[in-house]
Amino acid sequence: MRHLMSPLDFSVEELDTLLDLAQDIEAHPDKYAHACDGKKLATLFYEPSTRTRLSHEAAMLNLGGSIMGFSSADSSSAAKGESVSDTIRTISCYADICAMRHPKEGAPMVACQHSSIPVINAGDGGHQHPTQTLTDLLTIRNLKGRLNNLTIGLCGDLKFGRTVHSLIHALVRYTGIRFVLISPEELRLPDYIRQDVLDKQEIPYREVVRLEDALPELDILYMTRVQKERFFNEEDYVRMKDFYILDKKKMQLAPEDMYVMHPLPRVNEISVEVDEDPRAAYFRQVQYGVYVRMALILTLLDIHVD
Ligand code: NCD
Numbered sequence: 293m294r295h296l297m298s299p300l301d302f303s304v305e306e307l308d309t310l311l312d313l314a315q316d317i318e319a320h321p322d323k324y325a326h327a328c329d330g331k332k333l334a335t336l337f338y339e340p341s342t343r344t345r346l347s348h349e350a351a352m353l354n355l356g357g358s359i360m361g362f363s364s365a366d367s368s369s370a371a372k373g374e375s376v377s378d379t380i381r382t383i384s385c386y387a388d389i390c391a392m393r394h395p396k397e398g399a400p401m402v403a404c405q406h407s408s409i410p411v412i413n414a415g416d417g418g419h420q421h422p423t424q425t426l427t428d429l430l431t432i433r434n435l436k437g438r439l440n441n442l443t444i445g446l447c448g449d450l451k452f453g454r455t456v457h458s459l460i461h462a463l464v465r466y467t468g469i470r471f472v473l474i475s476p477e478e479l480r481l482p483d484y485i486r487q488d489v490l491d492k493q494e495i496p497y498r499e500v501v502r503l504e505d506a507l508p509e510l511d512i513l514y515m516t517r518v519q520k521e522r523f524f525n526e527e528d529y530v531r532m533k534d535f536y537i538l539d540k541k542k543m544q545l546a547p548e549d550m551y552v553m554h555p556l557p558r559v560n561e562i563s564v565e566v567d568e569d570p571r572a573a574y575f576r577q578v579q580y581g582v583y584v585r586m587a588l589i590l591t592l593l594d595i596h597v598d
Contacts, residue, residue: 294592295404295411299425299462307462311430314580314587321354327590327597328357334387335361336379336403337414338370338394339521343556343578344414344423348391351585360387377406384408389593391423395521410592418452418522424555425458426588427581432512434580435551435573441468445506448474448516448536448561450481452523455555456516457485464495471497472506476535478528479518503536507545513538515554515561515574539563546571553577 295301302310317324333352335345341363349359362368369379376394380403383390389410392400397417404411415421433439444463446456450473460481463469471490473481480486480499490497500506507513515538523529537560538552546552554562554574566572590597 293408293410295400295407295413296422296588296592297401297404297411297413298420299422299429299458301422304465307426307429310426310587310591311433311584313590314426314430314583315434317586318580318583324355324586324590324597326356327595328352328355328593331355331357331389331593332387333357333359333361333589334383334390335359335363335414336368336383336390336392337361337363338365338368338392338399339415340364341393341414343581344393344421345391347578347581348412348414348423348585348589350582351589354582355586355589357388357589361390376402379403380407380411389589412588412592415454418454418457418519420458420461421454421555422458423581423585423588424455425462426584427577428455428459428514428553428555429462430580430584431553431573431577435576436511436549439463440466442466442511443470443472443509445472445474445510445513446481446516447503447506447513447538449479449518449532450475450516451479452519453516456481456514459514460485460489464489464493469495471495472510473497473499474501474503474506474536475499476501476532479532479535503538503542504545507542507550508547510546510550513546513550513552515552515558517554517557517559517561534560536561537563538566540565540569543569543571
């Protein structure tokens with residue numbers, strides 16, 4: 293049985309196959325409409341979510357399956373003190389596959405050790421968010437036609453942003469990837485990723501504070517929200533929250549074929565006036581998130597459609 297804890301759980305070849313499947317699903321949705329008839333997905337969300345929970349649910353519904361779950365710790369027995377391992381033993385009796393989001397790093401990993409159904413990590417604290425990474429890879433591949441030879445700008449909260457952490461891990465496996473890390477000093481990428489992943493594998497990158505300094509050289513700009521819920525005090529958050537605001541004027545500095553991505557939710561970091569720019573790709577990214585999660589559910593359940 294397979295789980296998805298990190299994007300590295302799939303080899304590059306397996307990822308290619310998964311992204312091809314997602315693309316086939318996009319082209320021929322009818323072919324897959326009953327692939328999961330009779331199967332159930334449980335979504336166990338101990339932290340707020342809109343896209344990740346609902347896109348897993350939409351994915352299972354599109355495949356003909358059904359869904360169940362809870363969307364906050366308060367509405368589950370976690371509020372009574374139940375452990376993640378007891379909860380997953382229980383859910384294993386009800387569902388065929390589950391997606392779990394938890395504020396504690398490693399909680400989905402604990403779950404998969406006690407589970408008899410595949411567990412998908414739907415975000416664990418500031419650690420990883422592998423299904424967002426699958427979404428991001430599919431989006432980049434569709435927009436740019438490739439996953440190699442790209443300069444990717446990662447902007448915003450690189451310290452706490454789990455989507456950025458997962459995306460870096462996944463992208464360094466392709467050739468010719470270069471990063472521009474755009475963040476305030478206090479929200480720099482943690483050492484355990486900068487040194488242990490980028491430096492160790494000799495991945496070229498530079499760190500800048502000003503977004504304007506990076507824009508002209510980028511193929512992709514990946515914006516992120518300052519992760520309010522991971523700050524220890526409100527004051528620091530307030531000081532940081534509007535550090536970057538991408539607007540029309542800044543977009544003039546970017547190449548014609550540079551796309552803007554964002555895992556969403558956005559707060560102020562992308563002005564709504566950018567939405568009408570053809571390079572704004574964040575809502576297309578949301579749509580790709582459904583196809584890729586359909587492909588993921590089929591893969592983890594080992595269901596093949598001819
Ligand atoms: C992200 C997350 O939860 O990490 N959202 C998402 O799943 N698309 C990004 C964020 O919350 O800023």
